[in-house]
Amino acid sequence: MEAILEKVNNLTQQQDVTGQEIQRLLSNYRKDSVARKTREYLTTRLEQLENLWTAFSERNEELEELAHYLPAHPYFEKQYFSSMQREYTKYKDDIAERLQGLEGASKLNIDLGKSATGALDTKAARAVNNAQNELPSDVVVLIRQQQSRLRAVENIISGIDTVEQAQPK
Structure with missing residues (x-):
């Protein structure tokens, strides 16, 4: 023992x-x-x-x-x-x-060039959407969340308060 x-x-x-x-x-x-x-x-x-x-x-x-x-x-x-x-x-x-995120990012190795106004070019946006169709759904959700956050930051930078716009007057 x-x-x-x-x-x-x-x-x-x-x-x-x-x-x-x-x-x-x-x-x-x-x-x-x-x-x-x-x-x-x-x-x-x-x-x-x-x-x-x-x-x-x-x-x-x-x-x-x-x-x-x-x-x-x-x-x-x-x-x-x-x-x-x-x-x-x-x-x-x-x-x-x-x-997986890094591999997904390499699939999205696209030039997301900005237009003169700072918004995503529609051609680039379509390319991102097409690439997202090949990614796992959880990665797509994260990318969409990131895109939403980037739009919010762009709105803040350009002086647009999204909260005020959403409220009825």
Whole structure:
């Protein structure tokens, strides 16, 4: 029984180290500016995360095989694996979304030239709409929200208060 306890303690210690590495990656990722999060950066972070997660998962499988000997061990009671899995999933999903956004942006590699009045040219607007038809719906929603915000900023810059216009007099 002592050999099993020693093995579980050794494995959980390794899990702690790997878990801290995953947390460090997540913390640094959150701190990094959006401008720094290029395709290469995101791909590298995703590879690092996957390597750490593979080691973490494999050790967890070993620990699960020993769980019935020590069900009261803190690793199992605190559900450390489940906790880390949530962090891993959240981090991985965020990276995947950003990568998808970058790929979507490269599909939209269109000159969105402005007319003399500052409004989007109709030709450019049609090109954006055509490109959006090829994108996933969640990306299209984000692009439309961004377009709406840009129009609001253009209106503010040109001195038009959209709130006053919308209210009946």
